[in-house]
Amino acid sequence: MSAPAPSMFTPAAKAMAEKLGLKMGRANLDEFAATLLELAKASPNIIAVTSDSRGSGKLGPFGQALPKQLVEVGIAEQNLVGITAGLAACGKKSFGVSPACFLTARSLEQIKNDVCYSDVPATLVGISSGVSYGALGSTHHSLHDLAALRAINNISIIVPADNFEAREAICAAAKSKKPVYVRFGKAATFGLHKPGTRFEIGKAIQLRDGNDVAFIATGETVVHALLAAGQLAERGLNCRVLSMHTVKPLDAAAILKAGRECRAVVTAEEHSVHGGLGEACAALLLQAGVSVPFRIIGIPDEETVTGAQADIFRHYGISMEDLSETALKLLK
Amino acid sequence: MTDRELKLKAVHLRRKTLEAIFAAGAGHTGGSLSCLDILNVLYNRVLNVSPETFSSPNRDRYVQSKGHSVEALYAVLADRGFFPESELKTICHYKSHLVGHPTRHIPGIEMNTGALGHGLPISIGMALAGKMDSLPYRVFTLLGDGELAEGSNWEAAMAAAHYGLDNLTAIIDHNTLQITGRTRDVCSNEPLDEKFRAFGWAVKTANGHNFAELTAVLSKPAATGKPTCVIANTVKGRGVSFMEDVAKWHHGVPSEAELKQALSELDAAEAKLKEAA
Numbered sequence: 001m002s003a004p005a006p007s008m009f010t011p012a013a014k015a016m017a018e019k020l021g022l023k024m025g026r027a028n029l030d031e032f033a034a035t036l037l038e039l040a041k042a043s044p045n046i047i048a049v050t051s052d053s054r055g056s057g058k059l060g061p062f063g064q065a066l067p068k069q070l071v072e073v074g075i076a077e078q079n080l081v082g083i084t085a086g087l088a089a090c091g092k093k094s095f096g097v098s099p100a101c102f103l104t105a106r107s108l109e110q111i112k113n114d115v116c117y118s119d120v121p122a123t124l125v126g127i128s129s130g131v132s133y134g135a136l137g138s139t140h141h142s143l144h145d146l147a148a149l150r151a152i153n154n155i156s157i158i159v160p161a162d163n164f165e166a167r168e169a170i171c172a173a174a175k176s177k178k179p180v181y182v183r184f185g186k187a188a189t190f191g192l193h194k195p196g197t198r199f200e201i202g203k204a205i206q207l208r209d210g211n212d213v214a215f216i217a218t219g220e221t222v223v224h225a226l227l228a229a230g231q232l233a234e235r236g237l238n239c240r241v242l243s244m245h246t247v248k249p250l251d252a253a254a255i256l257k258a259g260r261e262c263r264a265v266v267t268a269e270e271h272s273v274h275g276g277l278g279e280a281c282a283a284l285l286l287q288a289g290v291s292v293p294f295r296i297i298g299i300p301d302e303e304t305v306t307g308a309q310a311d312i313f314r315h316y317g318i319s320m321e322d323l324s325e326t327a328l329k330l331l332k
Numbered sequence: 333m334t335d336r337e338l339k340l341k342a343v344h345l346r347r348k349t350l351e352a353i354f355a356a357g358a359g360h361t362g363g364s365l366s367c368l369d370i371l372n373v374l375y376n377r378v379l380n381v382s383p384e385t386f387s388s389p390n391r392d393r394y395v396q397s398k399g400h401s402v403e404a405l406y407a408v409l410a411d412r413g414f415f416p417e418s419e420l421k422t423i424c425h426y427k428s429h430l431v432g433h434p435t436r437h438i439p440g441i442e443m444n445t446g447a448l449g450h451g452l453p454i455s456i457g458m459a460l461a462g463k464m465d466s467l468p469y470r471v472f473t474l475l476g477d478g479e480l481a482e483g484s485n486w487e488a489a490m491a492a493a494h495y496g497l498d499n500l501t502a503i504i505d506h507n508t509l510q511i512t513g514r515t516r517d518v519c520s521n522e523p524l525d526e527k528f529r530a531f532g533w534a535v536k537t538a539n540g541h542n543f544a545e546l547t548a549v550l551s552k553p554a555a556t557g558k559p560t561c562v563i564a565n566t567v568k569g570r571g572v573s574f575m576e577d578v579a580k581w582h583h584g585v586p587s588e589a590e591l592k593q594a595l596s597e598l599d600a601a602e603a604k605l606k607e608a609a
Contacts, residue, residue, distance in 0.1 A: 047464075071460060074494075076487035079453045083491065086457020089443060091389065092464070094457070109447055110484075114454055118436060118444040 008187065008310040009227075013320040016227045017190055025191045028166035028184035028220075029127055033058035035170040036095060040069050046174065047071060047087055049096045051080040057097040057127050077102045081110035081124065088120035093174055100126025100142035100183045101133070108148055115179045116154040123173040126183035129159075130219065130270030131299070134308040143299050145183060147275025150248050155179040156201050157248040159269075161222035162192045165245045168199035176201070183219070185270070187309060190223045192243065204251040210238030213327040214258035214265045218244045218277045221268035221297075221318050228323035239327065247277050255281050259290040264330035266295050268318060273298040293330040297323065333376045336609065338543045341411065342372050343602045346571045347595060348407040348420055354591045356403075356424040358432060362568040362581035364404035366507040366540070367474060370564055371408045373546040374472060383413050386439060392469050393442050393458045397451020398476035398505060399433040400583070406430060406438070414440035449482025451475060452502055456492050459500040459559075470553070474503045478510030480521050486531070492559040493532025501553065501560040502533075505540065507568040511582045528561040540564030572597055 009017065025031070040046040040062065048054075049071045054063050063070045071087070073079045077098050084096035096103070103126050104111065115122045126145060133140035149157050158173070158180065160166040166184055173180040180201075192207055199205070207222070208229050215225035222243045229239035240262055242254055259265055265285070267278035278296030285292065297317055305315045313319060317326065333341075345368055353359035375381075379392040396405055403423060410417040415438060422428040429437045433446030443454050455473040462469050475485065492500055504524060512518050521527070525535045534555035538545040546564065554560040568582070569575030572594040575584070586594060 068464065071495075073487070073491050076484075076491070078449070078484040079456070079487035079491055082450055082453020082484065082488065083457040083460065085443070086454040086459075087461050088457070089454070090393070090458045090461035092457075092461050110450065110453070113444060113447050114450055120443075 005308050006310045008313060010319070010321065013227050016230045016320060020226065020230050022190040022192065025163040025189055027186050027188050028160055028163060029058050029186045031163040031166040032125065032170055032184065033062065035167045037062045037065060039171065039174050040066055043093065044069065045091070045093050047092045047094045049073065049080055049084045049087070049094055051075055051077050051098045053098045053127065056099060059097060077107045078110050081107040082114050084122045084124070085110070085114035085118060085120050088122035089118065093121065095123045095125055097125040097127060099140065100129035100145050101140050104142055104145035104148055111149070112152050116152050119154060120179065121177045123180045123182065126181065128186045129183035130185060131304065131309050131312045132185035132187065134312060135306055137306070138304055141304060142183065143272040143304070146247050146269070146271045146277065149181055150275060150280065155181055155248070156246060158182045158201065158246050159219035160184050160245055161219055161243045162189045164191060164193045164197065165199060165243065169245065172199065172201050185220050185309065187220070189220060192223060192226060202246045202249045202251060204242045204244045204254040206240065206242055206254070208239065208241040210240045211261050212237040212239055212263055213331065214240040214242065214262040215268065215323065216242045216244050216255060216258060216265060216277065216281055217268040218247055219270050221270055224318055224320055224323055225268050227320035228327065231320055231324045232327060244277055247280065250280055250284065252284055255284055256288055256290060259285045259292045262292065264293040264327060266297060266323060266327050266330065268297040268323060270318070271298050273300055295326050295330055297326060335543045336605065338372055338376060339605055340602065341376065342369055343598050343605070345372060345404070345407045345411060347598050348410070348417065349403045350586060350591060350594050352403050352406065352420040352423050354586055355421040357585055358424050359403045359585060360400040360583050361585065362509065362575060363398060363401040363476065363505065363507070365570045365572065365575065366566040366568045367398070367401050367505045368404040369541045369543065370474065370503055370505065370546060371404055373543055373550060375408050375412050377547050378550045379472070383439060390467055390469050393455070393471045395443050395451045395455050395471070395473040396434050396445055397448065397473050398479055399445035402432065402434050405434060409438065409440040412440070414438070448476070448479040449484035452485050452488035452492070455500055456488055456495070456497060459497040460495060462499050463497070470499050470501065472501045472503060474505060476510070477504055477506045477508060477521065477524065478515050478518070480504070480524070481519055489528065489531040489533065496557040497559045498553045498556050501550065501562060503562045503564055505566055506563050507566045509568045509577065509579045509582065511579065513579050524563055532558060533561045534558040535561045535563065537563045537565065540566035541570055571601070
């Protein structure tokens, strides 16, 4: 038996979430599986490809409902990506689904050549990404995937923050004629968006406006940035929060605007501090001549501490309290 | 197309391949010459694909997993009218669309290949799509024997048999040489036929330079409910005496004098064929 998972949120953070009216949803993984099943029921052209990962990917119901639309390849991620690409090249809307850690490391060459270079409309879904597998260790973490895929031409990289973004990302990928990578975790997430919010690949969603500090965050770190903004508001600071669900192509306009209008910028990501969202923002701002106090929050370049996802987040400063602290230091 | 016509075409294609490699100053001469007769048979006797039908969902698919032998593929595609033969001399040149490995920029090429061990998984995806849609097309992929050291091929070999893909044919260009030397010395992967049989494939062997034998094994699947593996026994550098079965011609580029000699050998072969008629 594993130890009970610690909460991702302190009592103060939970109270802030309540104050902000955030409602707990389900895991993005569950949202993805439900969305893909719904889309595939309507379109027989949608094919899910799994590498003994239908359980981890919550695609059991998909396999039962639509057995002819699920291709199982066994524990063979290189083959998974090659087959996903071949299906896409012959007109299928294929979704290769596998844990992000294996999908984007073992099969990186297949992603680069078979999907991106060959330019087929395949979607790769990295499940349990970042440190979702927590205490299973670095073999099971994907803290490299954004960096690796950012350096590969011709793929959109989407990291949804909540169920709304997860659903929209899968729907957008299903319509896309280009390669897409979507990665998300398996923990339940707070809903962050108001009804009627519009999702578009490559366009950040502003969750909160303000000019003191801009939090530019992606994926499951966004909620912590939003809570930090709520906490800082109690101290009289107005913080902007951008959900940068698309890490590539980056919403340059939103980032430059934030850099020019705010007194400090804090980025947050469930990824190595090398090569991810933070460095992408830094490069963009610097090359545009925007100089602003700036801090990248992510997983540092060290052997990742052992613990559950929540432990690891807290250890590396991805929490309401620590993000607030980081922002205050930058303003000093 | 008759055997004699194919033989004459093979001489022409070898000439074009060597001239293109010479003009590029780069290329994979040995492997191009070893697989050229296979490509000649595929594109002139087996594949239902042409420049006019290339966008048809029913076309047969060909994926060149051993992408480095692209010069032979370019020569065959140009000869079949997919692009002008005059462009062959621009291979690898600055801004040429004829890259040193296959790309979809070229009409007639299905997928970008070049890193080894990719063609078979891709072909499985294509074959599965054909089965799902009950389309009549077949999928062919060409692998090098040295390439079979890549583990992804064996992941794919299992999956192809698991799904009973009898619309899939993998052709092994079995020239027994790779860049370092004999494949059996580098890291032996023989016996290939027994390995593929053990993985659940129907296996056929053919002389990879004999048009009748190649036609026989490629014209139809070897079995129902199983993928077909054709082991085509070939000679690296085939058709040019001093290149035959010599590892250094893997990516050796002929000098002007060597090209001249090679072309004169091809001229002699052509004259002999015409004389025999």
